[in-house]
Each structure stands twice: as structure tokens, then as C-alpha cells.
Amino acid sequence: MVEFLSNYFRSVIALTPDDLLPSVYMCLNQLAPAYHSLELGIAETYLMKAVGQCTGRTVAQLRAAVAREGDLGTVAAHARATQRTMFQQPPLKARRVFNALKDIARMTGQASVNKKIAKIQSLFTACRNCEAKYLVRSLEGKLRIGLAEQSVLQALALAVTVTPPSPQGQLMLDASKGISPEQFKARVDANALLIKTTYCECPNYDAIIPVLLEHGVESLPKHCRLTPGVPLKPMLAHPARGVQELFDRFEGSQFTCEWKYDGERAQIHVPSTTDDGAPDYSRAAIFSRNQENNTSKYPDVLCRLPSLLKDNTRSCVLDCEVVAYDPVQKQILPFQILSTRKRKDANESDIKVQVCVFIFDLLYLNGEPLVTSPLRKRRELLSENFNYTPGEWERATHKDCTSAEEVQQELSEGVKGSCEGLMVKALEGPRSKYDIARRSHNWLKLKKDYLEGVGDTVDAVVIGGYYGKGKRAGTYGGFLLACRDDQGDEYQSLCKIGTGFTDELLQTLTAELKQHVIDAPRSYYRYDAGHIPDAWFSPALVWEVRCADLSLSPSHRAAQGLLDRDKGISLRFPRFVRSRDDKTPEQATTAQQIMQMYLNQDQVKNNTQTQQVEDDFY
Structure with missing residues (x-):
């Protein structure tokens, strides 16, 4: 697939370079960077209405067909194939389709629905062959072509290596000629690393693709750098099973233990003004771990920003945890209380749940990126350039430990302080840099309940529900959960779950899930x-689940083929922990992670040779 896509990108580079940016976005089913929050927002009923008006079918007929096929795109393609037109419209071209999709996303107001339907119809009637299927899937936001973002970046790297962009007009169609396969592979790998690293620091194709075409891949770090206002994908941690694993991982290295707060990850950006270089608080922004703009969710935090920055601090990017906080009792409150805050457009006067921001890292300061600086240096700069106020702005509590007893003591202190456990990080050397967009072994998380049973919890997607019986009648009493296979872009069943729910919680979850009921399972489930549920759901909700252990299963499909051709992996004795409103289904635990969790179990380690998964972009 990477080779097919790279050949397409090569053709675009050689013939119509202006189509490269729309092509990359459409392969990813995106319209703009995540922090722009530009989404199509088209309900399935409106899509059916648009297709029906073009093909002479009713919405009821289309809904029945979707129930049989499980995919509106396939139904639309069949309807379009039987449609006769008097005059054939000009063929669709990438830029026209992409611009039309952006126009649809920007339409707002009372008449916007009819305008969107008219725009969709103009595209649909111009579709030829299989185009209708992929157009409708794109409009649904459910384009399933089996390509994750890392594969698209790899294809782009291969394309610019074989056919380097040439602004001067001296285009070389095949630069692989005349060099050995080893040299060519090394060149591709170097370009791929450069493109992926640049994208981590500047996750904006609107900036990267023009530089790539005009200046070449080598110039990317010069023109596309970490900039306040453009959120990064955060660094994440691997779970540790016990205290001894920390010393095995960080053998011969200094490490620190930070309290792990039970809140919401926040990346705070403060740019500087262009005239005098002072902090520009009017353009300050707060982003979630998903790079979504959460600025309007925390107006109270923005008002406090001037008290945080010292006089010598002109611009910065901070990695923080926003935690619900009781200012009277001076204590941290559970995550569930934080989740009750309004998600958008909050008014400071209406806010009932107060928050405290715990700052644990500094990624950018006064015009200089710090992601490659050692953690010890970044901490020193945090102390020198910021003011801290109890209950509003606080440093993450930390201690540099040298013995297992110290780690155990700090873990106990963290738990007493209403934290989940510890984050353990290297202080010095190459392992102490900030690995953007990586789930790295250079950060380990040690939770109070990691010391028994399975090391980490699982973030699973709810894809089905089973009707409750007895006192659970009228609600769903059990659920079918799945992990995500990001290689095949599909959801694989992981377990059935029915424990960890109160009666009140089941009422709430049932009402929430009824908004996502679909007539048939998606084609990518x-x-x-033997586990067909009473109701199928579109992939929308993510739940955190704990289990006793993981086992190979002939009846579940998670990670099937990675360890056994016929068996998948399932969770034994799964228990609901909480809803993860801060995660999208695309960020659920992956099949690869499920496999690694299975292999990390002591009973499996003692009987098989485990596979080690290297840190990678997630």
C-alpha cells in the first residue's frame, strides 16, 4: 500500500504539485490540522437524503439497504451505478473535491443543511466508477482504506526520495537509479525520519507540504519548527509492573519520580508579540492530548496566565495536567468531577468546578525549542522563569530516587495525595529528552494497582450491547468491547463486560449509547x-477497563495473527473503571499493545520467548 501511494504522490509531484496537499489530507480523511477543529458534521440521514434525491430513492429504502450492506458508501455506489444522466459532468479532480469538502465544513446557520446537501449532490452526480463509495465514506468521516498516518508519511518519504521535488524545473523521475539498494534504503529511512520528526514538531501539512515542494526534504527542520500555537502530540509512558522494573530500565542512569495526577493533559501555549516581544496573552491557547483546542473550556486558567510568567518570560509551551481542586480543603478531587465541566465556551462566572494546573515539563521558552534538552535542564528553567501559586499553578511533586525503598515511599505519598501513582523519567543523557509523539520506555508509569495483576488498564471501544435482565431490564446489562488494529484500520473484539457498573451508571451509559446505535456491524468490525450483541454501536465511546490477566482466545479477534493464526487475545474478568471522554476511538489501546501486555505477563514470560516492541510514533 505504501508503494502504491508513493507512486501516486510521485505522479502528483511531477505533474500537478498543487494537488499534493489535498491528496495527503484526503488520504487521511482530514480537512485541516486537528487544532483547527474543522469537521464536516453531516448526519447520516442528510447524506441519505442527498443520495436519494440524486438517485430517485427514499431515505427508508436507503436505510434498509444500509442495514443489509452495513456501509452507506457501498449502497451509494450501487445506486449511482444504476443512475442514468443526460449529460455527463466533468470528472472530479482532487482540488475541487477537497475545496468542496472544506466549504461544506465551514457552512453554518439555518440554511446550511440545504446548502450542504446541494453541494454534496453536485459532487455525487459527477462521480464515476467507484468514486461514489469513497466520496460518501469521506463525507461520513469513515474512509477505511487501511492506511494509518505513519504509512502516509512513509509513502511521502519514499515518493520524495525517488522523485525529488524540483522548483527549478529539472525534475528527476527516478533518483534510485545508479545507487545500490542499501544506499537507497538508507536514503529513504533518513528522509522518513526527517519528515516524521518534522511533523511531530510542526503537525501541520499546510506548512510542511509547501516547504517540501519548494525547498526539498532537507530544508524541513529550518522552515518547520516547534512554534507556540501549533500543538504537539505529547510524549506518553509505558507501564511498569513493579519497582524492580524501574531499576532494570534505568540501570546506571539517574531518574526522578513525579506524582501522576488524575486529571486532563493540557498543553499551554503562550506566543510573543511581534513588536516588543512581550507575551501575547490574547493568542494564548490550551490544547488537549488529542491536539484539540480547549481554550474556551478553561477561561479561568487563561486569566491566571499573567501571574505565572515572570518578567523575563516572553513565550513558552508548557506540558501540564489540569486537575479538579477543592480550594477550601486544599485537596485534589477525582477525575469524574473534572469531567462535569462544560466542554466548550465556558463562562468564568458560571464555573463551579475549580481547577489547579500542575506543570511538569517545559517544551519551548523565549523562541527556543527545548525538547532535546535534558529533563534536569528543563526543570531548572521551570524554576527560574515561572511563579507558582498554591491551588492555581503548582509544580508536579517529584523526588529523585536511588533505592527501591525511596520509590515505594514516594508511591505511597502520591497515593495519599490523591494521585494515581508515579511517572518515572530519566534525568540526564539522551534518554532524558522529550520524545514528541512517542510512547517511550524513557518514561514509565507506576500505578498503585500495577503491583498486582495486569500492569496497565486498557482503553477499549464499545461496539455492542446486550439487553439487561432482572433489575437491569430496560438498560444494557453487558457490552462487547474492542481494541483497534491501526495496521488494518479495524476494530477487533476483545471481551464481553458486565461488571463495575452501578444501576445509575447503566442508565446513563444506555442513554448515551442509544445515540450511536446502528442497524448492522461496520464492515471493519x-x-x-458466538458474541453477536443485541445492539451494534458505531465506534464512538472509549472505556477504561481493568482485568485480572490476558489469555489467548479462540472466540475473540484482538491481535489475531500476531501470536497465533487462529486465536486472538481476550481480557479475563474485565471490570469497568471509567469513561474516557478525553480519548477518541482512534486513540484506543491497539492490537500491538494488547499483544505486548499479554507477553509481559510473568506466566507467559516463563514459558515463551517474548517479543520486544521498540518505541515508535503512535
């Missing part, structure tokens, strides 16, 4: 016939 993988499950066993």
Missing part, C-alpha cells in the same frame, strides 16, 4: 458469531 472483527468478531465471533
Whole structure:
């Protein structure tokens, strides 16, 4: 797939370079960077209405067909194939389709629905062959072509290596000629690393693609750098099973233990003004771990920003945890209380849940990126350039430990302080840099409940529900959960779950899930016939789940083929922990992570040779 896509990108570079940016976005089913929050927002009913008006079918007929096929895109393609037109419209071209999709996303107001339907119809009637299927899937936001973002970046790297962009007009169609396969592979790998690293620091194709075409891949770091206002994908941690694992991982290195707060990850950006270089608080922004703009969710935090920055601090990017806080009792409150805050456009006067921001890292200061600086240096700069106020702005509590007893003591202190556990990080050397967009072994998380059973919890997607019986009648009493296979872009059944729910919680979850009921399973669901639920759901909700252990299963499909051709992996004795409103289904635990969790179990380690998964971009 990477080779097919790279050949397409090469053709675009050689013939119509202006189509490269729309092509990359459409392969990813995106319209703009995540922090722009530009989404199509088209309900399935409106799509059916648009397709029906073009093909002479009613919405009821289309809904029945979707129930049989499980995919509106396939139904639309069949309807379009039987449609006759008097005059054939000009063929669709990448830029026209991409611009039309952006126009649809920007339409607002009372008449916007009819305008969107008219725009969709103009595209749909111009579709030829299989185009209708992929157009409708794109409009649904459910384009399933089996390509994750890392594969698109790899294809782009291969394309610019074989056919380097040439602004001067001296285009070389195949630069692989005349060099050995080893040299060519090394060149591709170097370009791929450069493109991926640049994208981590500047996750904006609107900035990267023009530089790539005008200046070449080598110039990317010069023109596309970490900039306040453009959120980064955060560094994440691997779970540790016990205290001894910390010393095995950080053998011979200094490490520190930070309290792990139970809140919401926040990246705070403060740019500087262009005239005098002072902090520009009017353009300050707060982003979630998903790079979504959460600025309007925390107006109270923005008002406090001037008290945080010292006089010598002109611009910065801070990595923080926003935690619900009781200012009277001076104590941290559970995550569930934080989740009750309004998600958008909050008014400071209406806010009932107060928050405290715990700052644990500094990624950018006064015009200089700091992601490659050692953690010890970044901490020193945090002390020198910021003011801290109890209950509003606080440093993450930390201690540099040298013995297992100290780690155990700090873990106990963290738990007493209403924290989940510890984050353990290297202080010095190459392992102490900030690995953007990586789930790295250079950060380990040690939770109070990691010391028994399975090391980490699982973030699973709810894809089905089973009707409750007895006192659970009228609600869903059990659920089918799945992990995500990001290689095949599909959801694989992981377990059935029915424990960890109160009666009140089941009422709430049932009402929430009824908004996502679909007539048939999606074509990208993988499950066993023995676990067909009473109701299927579109992939929308993510739940955190704990289990006793993981086992190979002939009836579940998670990670099937990675360890055993016929068996997947399932969770034993799963228990609901909480809803993860801060995660999208695309950020659920992956099949690869499920496999690694299975292999990390002591009973498996003692009987098999485990596979080690290297840190990678997530």
C-alpha cells in the first residue's frame, strides 16, 4: 500500500504539485490540522437524503439497504451505478473535491443543511466508477482504506526520495537509479525520519507540504519548527509492573519520580508579540492530548496566565495536567468531577468546578525549542522563569530516587495525595529528552494497582450491547468491547463486560449509547458469531477497563495473527473503571499493545520467548 501511494504522490509531484496537499489530507480523511477543529458534521440521514434525491430513492429504502450492506458508501455506489444522466459532468479532480469538502465544513446557520446537501449532490452526480463509495465514506468521516498516518508519511518519504521535488524545473523521475539498494534504503529511512520528526514538531501539512515542494526534504527542520500555537502530540509512558522494573530500565542512569495526577493533559501555549516581544496573552491557547483546542473550556486558567510568567518570560509551551481542586480543603478531587465541566465556551462566572494546573515539563521558552534538552535542564528553567501559586499553578511533586525503598515511599505519598501513582523519567543523557509523539520506555508509569495483576488498564471501544435482565431490564446489562488494529484500520473484539457498573451508571451509559446505535456491524468490525450483541454501536465511546490477566482466545479477534493464526487475545474478568471522554476511538489501546501486555505477563514470560516492541510514533 505504501508503494502504491508513493507512486501516486510521485505522479502528483511531477505533474500537478498543487494537488499534493489535498491528496495527503484526503488520504487521511482530514480537512485541516486537528487544532483547527474543522469537521464536516453531516448526519447520516442528510447524506441519505442527498443520495436519494440524486438517485430517485427514499431515505427508508436507503436505510434498509444500509442495514443489509452495513456501509452507506457501498449502497451509494450501487445506486449511482444504476443512475442514468443526460449529460455527463466533468470528472472530479482532487482540488475541487477537497475545496468542496472544506466549504461544506465551514457552512453554518439555518440554511446550511440545504446548502450542504446541494453541494454534496453536485459532487455525487459527477462521480464515476467507484468514486461514489469513497466520496460518501469521506463525507461520513469513515474512509477505511487501511492506511494509518505513519504509512502516509512513509509513502511521502519514499515518493520524495525517488522523485525529488524540483522548483527549478529539472525534475528527476527516478533518483534510485545508479545507487545500490542499501544506499537507497538508507536514503529513504533518513528522509522518513526527517519528515516524521518534522511533523511531530510542526503537525501541520499546510506548512510542511509547501516547504517540501519548494525547498526539498532537507530544508524541513529550518522552515518547520516547534512554534507556540501549533500543538504537539505529547510524549506518553509505558507501564511498569513493579519497582524492580524501574531499576532494570534505568540501570546506571539517574531518574526522578513525579506524582501522576488524575486529571486532563493540557498543553499551554503562550506566543510573543511581534513588536516588543512581550507575551501575547490574547493568542494564548490550551490544547488537549488529542491536539484539540480547549481554550474556551478553561477561561479561568487563561486569566491566571499573567501571574505565572515572570518578567523575563516572553513565550513558552508548557506540558501540564489540569486537575479538579477543592480550594477550601486544599485537596485534589477525582477525575469524574473534572469531567462535569462544560466542554466548550465556558463562562468564568458560571464555573463551579475549580481547577489547579500542575506543570511538569517545559517544551519551548523565549523562541527556543527545548525538547532535546535534558529533563534536569528543563526543570531548572521551570524554576527560574515561572511563579507558582498554591491551588492555581503548582509544580508536579517529584523526588529523585536511588533505592527501591525511596520509590515505594514516594508511591505511597502520591497515593495519599490523591494521585494515581508515579511517572518515572530519566534525568540526564539522551534518554532524558522529550520524545514528541512517542510512547517511550524513557518514561514509565507506576500505578498503585500495577503491583498486582495486569500492569496497565486498557482503553477499549464499545461496539455492542446486550439487553439487561432482572433489575437491569430496560438498560444494557453487558457490552462487547474492542481494541483497534491501526495496521488494518479495524476494530477487533476483545471481551464481553458486565461488571463495575452501578444501576445509575447503566442508565446513563444506555442513554448515551442509544445515540450511536446502528442497524448492522461496520464492515471493519472483527468478531465471533458466538458474541453477536443485541445492539451494534458505531465506534464512538472509549472505556477504561481493568482485568485480572490476558489469555489467548479462540472466540475473540484482538491481535489475531500476531501470536497465533487462529486465536486472538481476550481480557479475563474485565471490570469497568471509567469513561474516557478525553480519548477518541482512534486513540484506543491497539492490537500491538494488547499483544505486548499479554507477553509481559510473568506466566507467559516463563514459558515463551517474548517479543520486544521498540518505541515508535503512535
